[in-house]
Amino acid sequence: AQKVTQAQTEISVVEKEDVTLDCVYETRDTTYYLFWYKQPPSGELVFLIRRNSFDEQNEISGRYSWNFQKSTSSFNFTITASQVVDSAVYFCGEYSSASKIIFGSGTRLSIRP
Amino acid sequence: DTAVSQTPKYLVTQMGNDKSIKCEQNLGHDTMYWYKQDSKKFLKIMFSYNNKELIINETVPNRFSPKSPDKAHLNLHINSLELGDSAVYFCASSQGGQVAGELFFGEGSRLTVL
Numbered sequence: 001a002q003k004v005t006q007a008q009t010e011i012s013v014v015e016k017e018d019v020t021l022d023c024v025y026e027t028r029d030t031t032y033y034l035f036w037y038k039q040p041p042s043g044e045l046v047f048l049i050r051r052n053s054f055d056e057q058n059e060i061s062g063r064y065s066w067n068f069q070k071s072t073s074s075f076n077f078t079i080t081a082s083q084v085v086d087s088a089v090y091f092c093g094e095y096s097s098a099s100k101i102i103f104g105s106g107t108r109l110s111i112r113p
Numbered sequence: 114d115t116a117v118s119q120t121p122k123y124l125v126t127q128m129g130n131d132k133s134i135k136c137e138q139n140l141g142h143d144t145m146y147w148y149k150q151d152s153k154k155f156l157k158i159m160f161s162y163n164n165k166e167l168i169i170n171e172t173v174p175n176r177f178s179p180k181s182p183d184k185a186h187l188n189l190h191i192n193s194l195e196l197g198d199s200a201v202y203f204c205a206s207s208q209g210g211q212v213a214g215e216l217f218f219g220e221g222s223r224l225t226v227l
Contacts, residue, residue: 035215039154045203045218089154100146100169101216103156 002027004094006104013082014112021077021107023092029053032096034068034075039106040088048090051075082111116140119204119219126194127227133190134222136204144168145187146216147179148203156203162187191224199226 003026013019025034036048049059051068059066063080079086089108093101117138126132138145146169147159161169162181176192191198201221208214 037216037218043201044220045156045205045216047215047217050215091156098169100158100161102158106154106156108154 002094002096002098002102004092004102004104006090006092006107008107009105010108010110012110012112015084016081018078018080019082019109021079021090021092021109023075023077023104025073025075025092025094027094027096029096032094035093035095035101036066036075036077037091037093037103038088039091045091048077079109082109084111084113087111117204117206117217117219119202119222121222122220123223123225125225125227128194128196130194131190131192132194132224133188134202134204134224135186135188136219137186138204138206138217139185140206140208140217142206142208142214142217143184144207145181145184146205146207147187147189148205148218150201150203150221152200160187160189194224194226196226199224 005024032053034051038046056068065078067076087110089106091103091106093103095101119136144163146161148156149159150156158171159173160179164184165181178190181187201223203221204219205216207216
């Protein structure tokens, strides 16, 4: 069965702190894709990253980095030196043979000035 | 220029009414989706169409009827609206097939049922 768990419902940190958002997925497929989306207070859903199951290399994009660990079925997202503009709800998602992206319940991140 | 556009953005209506939300994408994608986001922000897929053909129907009540006149449009019609239908409905599109393309989302349509 396809399932994505984001155990952290809410996180609040002070600006400039580093913060990691956890994502654990379940799938029986060997080929699958993992995603992160950001939903700022304005409500739109913004694509951040896609990673396929055969590529376990970690990725860094500016202050954002992602750690994909197949051994623990995790795809965690770290924001370094957080900023107030990073405040949003972040969704982790998984796409597999069911031809749909299933999302976790989201983590609400608040960055305090 | 908007890639995925939904109308209306806001919809307030009474219980029992019928309403529609329209979605259009100009990205040339072959797959379109409807997602529902409830008050707790949980995002759940409802339907998916590939080249006008329904491929995913996630046990949504049959009061919800999607229609895809062509692969650039996916509309959602809801009959006999209930209080629990209040949510934000997101349309999305992707280039499907065996390689999962990213989902491009519309801005959402906030439905409030009174």
